[in-house]
Amino acid sequence: MSVSVYYSARRAQPLTGTESTAVEHVLATRAQSFPYADEEGLYLYDGDEGEGADENGEILAGSTKLPTDPDRWIPVTAHVLDSVTALRRAVGGAQWHVHLDDVDVPWDEGEGYVLSGLRDGALDDALDG
Template identity: 50%
Template sequence: MGVSLYYTARRATPLTGAELAAVGQAADSSNAGAPFSREEEGLYLYDRLEQGTVLDGSTKLPAADERAVPSLVHWLAAVTALRRAVPDADWTFTLDDYEIEWDDHTGYRLPGLDD
């Protein structure tokens, strides 16, 4: 059974052209620089969005323990970059059902991962 990250940004106004470009660049850069990128899923942004949702996506983490932590650290930074590209939205970011907290200075992090 796999573990996944889920990320959603909601607001009343759609993404601007500059925001779309920044989101695309963040996603492309993160996917290109991902650990184990050939074998694992990257940032997957959904095409079909509910009304009021401007960004929605998921990333499945690798099942192998030795690959899960480096991948998780990488994807936390990637979703931090997405959020910084669309800062004025209402964001939800979870590791399955566990909500990952946002910090304005460090972005998304989980305790103990950087140790």
């Protein structure tokens, strides 16, 4: 059974040129730092890189299938959530929805998108042991 992170942003106004450039920059830089070449990284659906809002006001949307290997799950999930945090900070005034299948991922103004315990070393130790 696979688990994915889904992310979307909605607002009435389409992305500006500056925002489109910022989104492209986030996609490029986060792809370079992705921890595993053979896993799925940040992925925006076709037409969501600088296009106008759709009929529902959606300006960005994408998803990432998470690995099934527990040793890879934490680094990939953390990287994807950090990437979506960077996207949110690059695109102002939008209503974001980020969820792990049917569980919403909370937004923290200081930390961005985080899951409780994700960056806790005890979780890594528990998975290793």
